[in-house]
Amino acid sequence: MFGSSEIPDCDYQNQPSLVRPWSPTPRHSLYLSNLDDQKFLRFSIKYVYLYRKSVNVENLKCSLSRVLVDYYPLAGRLRISAEDEGKFEVDCNGEGALFAEAFMDFTAEEFLEASRRPNRSWRKLLYRVEARNLLDIPPLLIQVTNLNGGGMILCTAINHSLCDGIGTSQFLQAWAHLTTKSSDPLPISPFHDRHMLRPRNPPDITFTHPEYNTTTTTTTTGTGIQSQWLEEVLQSQSQSLVPISLTFSPSQILHLKRLCVPSLKCTSFEVLASHTWRSWIQSLSPPPSLKIKLLFSVNVRKRLKPELPRGYYGNGFVLGCAETTVKELVGTNYPNIHHGVKLVQEAKAVLTEEYIRSMIDYLEERRVKPDLSMSFVISQWAKLGLEDLDFGEGKPIHMGPLASEIYCIFLPLVGDLDGVRVLVSVPESVAEKFEYYMKDFTHREEEEEEIRENGRDEIQTFLHCN
Template identity: 65%
Template sequence: MLKSAEELPDCFYYHNQPTLIPPHTPTPTHFLYLSNLDDQKFLRFSIKYLYLFRKSVSSDLLKLSLSRVLVDYYPLAGRLTTNSLNDNHKLLVDCNGQGAVFAEAFMDTTAHELLEFARRPSRSLRKLLYRVEAHSFLDIPPLVVQVTNLSCGGMILCTAINHCLCDGIGTSQFLHAWAHMTTKPNHDLPIAPFHCRHVLRPRDPPMTNYVHPGYTRNTLRDSNNIIKQYLESQPLVPSSITFTPPHILHLKRQCVPSLKCTTFETLATHAWRSWVRSLDLSPSLTVKLLFSVNVRQKLKPEMPEGYYGNGFVLGCAESSVKELLSSNLHYGVKLVQQAKSKLTDDYLRSMIDLLEDQTVITDIGSSLVISQWAKLGLEELDFGEGKPLHMGSLTTDIYCLFLPVAGNFDAVRVVVSVPESVVQKFEYFMNESVLESEDDDDKNLDAHAVV
């Protein structure tokens, strides 16, 4: 039983140490080159997913299917290393077949209780993923899995997948391949993974033909670091707000004069403005919105089907605080659209070339960074006992996430951590549109009632 709304009970591990799951059959042994998009400092962490299922799947079956899918996705069974032939610490994958980490546990609670608990992010959820003791990021295996069985017969599946090997599309592709191998072990994968990252090699010599505002030099002299310093000065509190189609439509109606805009463009702008408003920043400061954009079809030639490495870049919209907050939603949405329109093949090649300079880093010091997980099919994962009751992120410390809502394809859950002192203000600003749209619905109902 859950004792309180703040803390999960501890997991009981079936074994003191997890097992290593190597590929089922021998796989190629070589060093896998990682592109400049893979080898970015701000991606040196693992993407941690949490799935809650009503019915459990045999751990033995999951381990067997994992070993089989790792034959196809063999780099995930390897280990990260650096290129010893140069001094730039370029990351590589040592494809040595060492294996993925697989932990098994039990928790004395039910799927229903966990579903209620997981609706709001909590640091306590970290108990659901085995913590690998490591001296550095390089020492953590690229794939860590924990299966936790529940007292009701349900199951939690948590995965940590190294972001330098996969982006969101790639992780979804891998997880669906694993599920496919679990339910249809005698069938080929619907999408074969494409391993080679050389399609994103920089030009020789590198040519940076554009200004790339999403990046900065590795220096502390930028005045906008005041934002970063403020965010790091106090504990961050996770916040979660769900937007249903009526809420999103209400936001889009604020984009006047008439403006065609996507759900992502609208929600991203709304989250950005709410974040800036809650931080009470100086009107003269420049703030940025960095948001993930899939570029698999934007590069020429297009990247091959099955490419599971990092095939995204961060689009960058920027504005002064004063202009962003004094204008309506239309202004911010236009900035997002203009940032997307810049991402031509030549612009993207220039960005890849820029990253050859090891002093160039992503400008997260003055930015809200949004990662789009809502349309990747992550909530459709099925290992044979049905789709998840809940899909989310295990941690929310790093970026703002747009998550899918199980059972409601058109809804989006926005999760972001903000300073403890402003979390109420941020949620108020984010929820304004929700409350206004509900008021409009009530007025419409009253009008129909009068008629």
């Protein structure tokens, strides 16, 4: 049920080349903020796009060279900061992005079918750079894989220390814009400077920041149970992780929202995050007294004063943290998801400017990673415009990550702005249970009828409540 076939190997007729900026660019060191330079962000965000029609590779290289004039830090190289050996900075030296071209004996339709359940063989869609460490890898890697029948797969890898999801979308849209309208100015000019997110001097930590602190149980007697459960989880995770991809239509999301009516209004993200978190916990069956967390990305560009400038493409997000016990989250009144939704809303509400500034100062003093020991992590890729990337031959028919073993990702649905695809990897032993809990809410006709009696609002009111 959970197996998936590997895709064929890529055929490289030529060695990858470096695409440099079209014209001279500024040469300097780019400061990375503490939100950029978190240790858990020292990796590349890897996107996969599938198109029915291929785009001329030379045109893509030419427009990439042009857009790198504006986004010149992506043509530079990461290095250790001269002021602080624990931090990275960008050497804006114009060395260029690595661009690879390949062919695969596969059709677009075959890949579209395979995309229902990604696997590790997808890694071959991105040229593997032999490097000693992350600093030796260009911040921007691109591979165009031409397919049988004229289709094309575009795979991009952008170092997360330079861009967040909004920033990568902004860059990719700029590249696509110059591919189709080479003489037009960019709709959004990039803003490079990161000093608005510098720590205060001296740092002033005014909150405890549970997103980085280690979780503890609520009782001393629970510690032994926790240790036993953690050991079992580690054993289960030594199994191969199975990617689960589930699509939630607008009507299904509405159904979830109605479970919170009439006492609680919520956004699509809040209710789907709560439902996925609960389903993950239920499938793993941890002890009731165990404290567990939900960590999720929150855009803070407009939560700061002054707001981060339009065009800011660095990391402008922080982690929201909801925390509760298994018993309080799951309880016995399934599918009542009020508690989880309220926790997500409270975690968002606490992210004031002072909280964000305190977090930046906290990272300055401690250089810590988020607590992932008993946490479920969601990365929000929906509603960023990632699914609309058009290089002149139409929008993609598939968009998603190259791999999905670490976080749960909420993906946009191509052709349906109000739908969401949930992609998460779980140990094989709990995969069927997880799918059951994710889908089970749609099969309870008696509860649905009771909800109808409580009244219903218009679908679009719920789906666009933000």
